[in-house]
Amino acid sequence: MAQRSPSQLNLLLGVDKPVGCTSHDVVARLRRLLSERRVGHAGTLDPAASGVMVVGVGQATRLLGSITLDSKSYVAAISFGCETNTDDAEGEVTRSAPVPRQLLDRDVAGETVSCLVGTHMQVPPAFSAISVGGVRSYKRARAGEDVELPAREIEVISAVLLDVAAEGDGCVWTVAFTVSKGTYIRALARDLGRSLGSAAHLSALRRTTSGSVSLGECIALDDASPDLARERALDPVRVLGLPAVAIGEAALADVLCGRRLSPALLRERPELLQPGSRMCLVANDELRAIAQFDGRAVVMKEVFPQGIGGVRL
Structure with missing residues (x-):
């Protein structure tokens, strides 16, 4: 069996995903641009959405399962007047409904949005990456199956109305959300329309933060290169949210031996x-x-022989 050659880049990177490509497309493109086979991502972003994606390169792909990214922030456009089967603008219209005139009232909209803050039971969209019997929900939905996903608890940490605009016979609310991991903004839009006696779907979405990583730390996908990746690498310690302990050469030799x-x-x-x-x-x-302290010694849980760059103590 051929031995995998060492990666030349070992780091975490923030990428501003453009609209129109999947998270898998971003990974495939970065493999080419960075000349690295080992590339992965933490946290899927829908093709119609843009914004922050955290990417691991080389040894840093081993960190992706440990990155919690407990909260995420978005700027969302919610269009009232119809629902779609995907709960966003990519899907087919499944229901239309009149839009009450009061939804154009900024005070009414602002108060309604602020009331979204708190915990809720949310039914995820049928077109989602959740596994049902070992098959992704969106694959079952695309095959014409009726997919019924169980509701799960989510939290809207903050919700702020940014704008209200008329659009034909309907209207569009632009809202800034910060939500818990696992929250679907598409489902928030769908449920908001129903709660107001109308219908709604998500017409645009931009992720502005993912965990501690913000848009300002991200590079444009088309600009990616090995040199830029090294220059703009994310601090893995900060992204993991763990305390850092500096070690010397003698301790490092022990660490590398486990x-x-x-x-x-x-x-x-x-x-x-x-x-x-x-x-x-x-x-x-x-x-x-x-590493982890077990009560008697500091025990290695994951060791990175090549070292993951970007640390800023």
Whole structure:
């Protein structure tokens, strides 16, 4: 079996995904632009949406399962007047309804939007990546199956009305949302229309933050290159949200062999001397391991032989 050659780039990168391509398309394009086979992403973004995507390159692909990205922020355009089978502008119209004139009243719209803040039980769109019996829901929906997904709890952390505009016989609300992981803005739009005695769908969406990563940290997909990726690499410690512990060359040699480290390593970080505490071990501005204190020693959970760049302590 041929041995995989070491990656030349090992880092996390923020990419501003353009409208019209899938998250898989972004990964395929980056593989070519960066000349790296190992590229993956954390958090899918619909083809009709744009904005923040967190991408792992090389060894950093191993971090993607550990990145929680617990909250995300968006600017959404919600169009009233009809629903679609996908709950966005890409789908076929399934229901039309009159738009009450009061929905053009900015005060009414603002108050309605602010009332969305809180926890809700949300039924995800049938056209979603949720697995049903081992098959993606959107594949079943495209095949003409009736897909019924169970409701799940989500949280709208903040919701702020930005604009109200007339559009034909309907109207469009532009809203800034911050929501918990797993929240579908398409479903928020659908349910908002129904709650107001009308119908609605999501007509545009831009993700402005994903976890701690903002649009200002992202590069344009077309600009991606190895040099720019190194220059604009995200700090993996900050993205993971774990404390950092600097180690010297002797400790690094032990880390690369997977050896346990003495708790003396944490003498200046007593808050980490709690069983179960997780941390990033950093050397020479690179993430070299994710470790955990087990009550007796610092134990390696993930070791990165090549080191993941971008660390800024």
